[in-house]
Amino acid sequence: MSEPLRGILLDMDGVLYVGDKPVPGAAEAVAWCRQAGIPLRFLTNTTSRPRAALVEKLARFGIEATEAEILTPPVVARAWLAEHVEGPVALFVPEATRAEFSGLPQLADPAAGGAGAVVLGDLGEGWDYPTLNTAFRLLMAEPPPPLVALGLTRYWKAPDGLRLDVGPFVRALEYASGREAVVLGKPARPFFQAALDQLGLPAAQVLMIGDDIRGDVGAAQAAGLRAALVRTGKFRPSDLEGDIRPDAVLDSLADLPAWWQKNA
Template identity: 60%
Template sequence: MAERLAALGIQVSESQILAPPAAACAWLQAEGITDIALFAPEATAADFAGMTLLPADAEQGAGAVVVGDLAQRWNFQTLNRAFRLLVSRPAPRLLALGMTRYWHAPAGLQLDTGPFVAALQYAAGIEPVVLGKPAPAFFDAAVAAVGSSPGQTLMMGDDIRGDVAGAQRAGLKAALVRTGKFRPTDLHGDIRPDAVLDSVGDLPAWWQKHER
């Protein structure tokens, strides 16, 4: 993510980016859970250094089943293995690295983590611990990281539910941008953004207008 931002001319360090895996690691450490079954991209595994990652064919022995965005790697066997882990005894915890429904991939809209977590929740009867959007705790952590408060913070995003609704539930103002996965129908539902902008580039003018 830092490399992608740098390519856009935005220089940030990795430590300035708040991502769900870091929040998940902190939660697991606080709960004393070390044995995890990780269903996430290989690059994400590096964020769980210090944890014991179960083998790819394990169907029991997990203290937590951690679910991220596997994208094309999801199939019936993989989803069913996660289910078998969750119904084994003693029952592990189910951690979701976000509950976003879909995202805008280069080839078009693509299912994200949320639908797979919802399937596992329904099948295993286990309530997930959400450590990403739209959980209020995730937005709280972001606000704390920049030394602000919810009422003084504006969130910008292209997801009417994961970004806008999640931020508003955490007490932040939320602006919806008409880019990425934005759809015109987003403006006709029960969620009302505090602002709607054509792009992030419109933020300075909007900010100056409302600051006055």
């Protein structure tokens, strides 16, 4: 017999909205959770926009949320760094992401060495050989600083075509340095753990809802949560033919209240 469900983690893009369009009924489903007193957190790998911008976007779709309820890789990474790292951190992240790390001591001149940790984000055009080499040399110091990755996303689709995201650069520097990154984003377990810590609930009592069969559903299940797949966003019917079995499949988030009342 499963434990009763008491909390919810919600992926954002593909579940609450698809690009700039709200998913019909999603706002009502979130409002229903609020009324029912079900604690929830929003979980997204988006690192290009600060949380304030995400709060605004949700508000436009009629969804109330606070910054504190939104967990992004930089937010979780900041907490991890504050707990685990002493020296100044070297941030290889876009300008918009840098704000999420305010308050942490930052390395003024990475080329001079001496990082307490090396943090890799979706730096995009900012990645060139000297920058990668600077990150590499920091990682080869003794004692070696931890390599922290803001997710492992492979690529994203820009208007002019596919573009490399943070993941490939993490793999490059892992291979060069012979070390493994601490990944603070989906699908890594510490990212889900940070959300559970905020909810104050054990994994077995929390439902993750997402549109990505691997990054949301499979990853959450691997972290001990139950997981529902929605048939919106990047969902494709073939997602249900693989080795990952969602604990629930919903046509959209609008079906959550009915499912929850019957199954939670």
